[in-house]
Amino acid sequence: MGPRNNVREAMLEAVPSLRAFAISLCGNIDRADDLVQETLLRAWANMGSFQPGTNMPAWLFTILRNLFRSEYRKRRREVEDVDGSYAETLTSLPEQDSRLEIVEFRDALKLLPSEQRESLILVGASGFSYEEAAQICGCAVGTIKSRVNRARSRLADILSIDSASDFGPDRETRAVANSDIVCTNRS
Amino acid sequence: MNEDKPSPRIRTMHAQRPEKNPVVKLGPDIHAKIGMQLRLMYGEVVDQGVPDRFVQMLKRLDDPNCESR
Numbered sequence: 001m002g003p004r005n006n007v008r009e010a011m012l013e014a015v016p017s018l019r020a021f022a023i024s025l026c027g028n029i030d031r032a033d034d035l036v037q038e039t040l041l042r043a044w045a046n047m048g049s050f051q052p053g054t055n056m057p058a059w060l061f062t063i064l065r066n067l068f069r070s071e072y073r074k075r076r077r078e079v080e081d082v083d084g085s086y087a088e089t090l091t092s093l094p095e096q097d098s099r100l101e102i103v104e105f106r107d108a109l110k111l112l113p114s115e116q117r118e119s120l121i122l123v124g125a126s127g128f129s130y131e132e133a134a135q136i137c138g139c140a141v142g143t144i145k146s147r148v149n150r151a152r153s154r155l156a157d158i159l160s161i162d163s164a165s166d167f168g169p170d171r172e173t174r175a176v177a178n179s180d181i182v183c184t185n186r187s
Numbered sequence: 188m189n190e191d192k193p194s195p196r197i198r199t200m201h202a203q204r205p206e207k208n209p210v211v212k213l214g215p216d217i218h219a220k221i222g223m224q225l226r227l228m229y230g231e232v233v234d235q236g237v238p239d240r241f242v243q244m245l246k247r248l249d250d251p252n253c254e255s256r
Binding site: 008011012015016017019020023024033036037040041044101102105106109120121124125126152155156 | 217218221222224225226227228229230231232233234235236237238240241242244245248
């Protein structure tokens with residue numbers, strides 16, 4: 001049972017990140033969880049095609065993305081419900097200011113083409129390298145880089161953070177200020 | 188809980204510009220800002236951990252002959 005247990009552990013470990021990625025794709029927590037479940041079942045059934053020693057999270061993300069893509073092709077009508085059910089999942093942040101920022105950020109993210117968005121999330125949030133993201137999306141590394149750059153530019157444009165002065169004093173001060181607010185509101 | 192005004196660092200839709208600038212050069216601060224927002228948003232879901240549904244499902248996968256251990 002050893003190796004299978006290891007695989008199970010690795011899958012379990014990947015679940016939180018898989019869910020976050022799935023929600024960013026489909027914008028709906030229930031669909032995201034179904035997508036994750038299907039991904040795990042698919043992965044388990046196709047364990048033979050996974051090469052031990054290679055990147056398990058990247059493999060799982062690839063399966064999830066492919067499942068989403070084929071499902072998306074089937075029912076193109078219900079695309080991004082980012083405003084609806086996704087918002088319901090975001091109840092855990094008690095702090096108003098960064099809560100508001102996340103909502104604004106999420107709205108801005110929604111305006112990006114889906115390929116730019118997924119590339120940015122894989123690299124900027126899931127923590128994959130450009131190479132891994134390229135593998136997951138089945139495209140060239142250069143394509144990922146260009147998508148990520150475009151996504152960042154577009155976001156900066158939408159959010160009007162195109163000059164450093166828009167950050168307030170500087171990053172450190174802002175981080176400190178933010179954590180202060182968090183503490184006050186939590187107490 | 189009223190913050191007196193929305194964060195000045197991020198002004199959303201009202202500030203959209205007519206001209207498009209697909210690839211402008213962005214400074215490291217902007218990268219950091221976007222990166223932070225991305226991770227915050229993503230982290231909200233990641234912090235929820237593994238819902239029991241998945242724990243149970245994987246348990247059953249692990250031991251198909253013994254559904255309820």
